[in-house]
Amino acid sequence: MDMRTPLGKVRGLGSAKEGTDHFWRQRLTAVANVPLFIFFIIFLLVYAGAPYAEVVHALSNPFVAVIIGLMLISGLVHMRLGMQVVIEDYVHREIIKIVLLMLNTFFTIIMAGLCLFAILKIAFVG
Numbered sequence: 001m002d003m004r005t006p007l008g009k010v011r012g013l014g015s016a017k018e019g020t021d022h023f024w025r026q027r028l029t030a031v032a033n034v035p036l037f038i039f040f041i042i043f044l045l046v047y048a049g050a051p052y053a054e055v056v057h058a059l060s061n062p063f064v065a066v067i068i069g070l071m072l073i074s075g076l077v078h079m080r081l082g083m084q085v086v087i088e089d090y091v092h093r094e095i096i097k098i099v100l101l102m103l104n105t106f107f108t109i110i111m112a113g114l115c116l117f118a119i120l121k122i123a124f125v126g
Contacts, residue, residue, distance in 0.1 A: 025081060026082065056122055065122070
């Protein structure tokens with residue numbers, strides 16, 4: 001039984017076979033973000049107002065650096081997936097949609113690179 005509308009059949013529109021994968025990746029990153037962001041918030045509360053050297057020393061701990069790095073990666077991937085849904089749902093001109101989806105991916109990669117560089121620099125030099 002074909003569930004597509006006649007207009008969908010004519011246009012060739014149908015399942016791209018990626019919706020479930022996207023759905024689960026977004027849910028997985030959301031679940032991963034909970035403990036990672038709780039750790040990050042606690043870290044911020046503990047070191048709020050602490051001297052710079054003390055914060056750098058805390059961030060140079062391998063466990064803390066890895067958890068903060070994982071939080072950044074998970075948060076950025078979750079952000080990219082969410083923005084992708086918004087762009088696909090609300091931008092109707094195809095060329096603009098493609099450009100925005102590319103910019104969304106590039107922005108995520110650039111932010112991940114810069115943030116991870118900062119964490120690694122503090123972890124290994126600080």
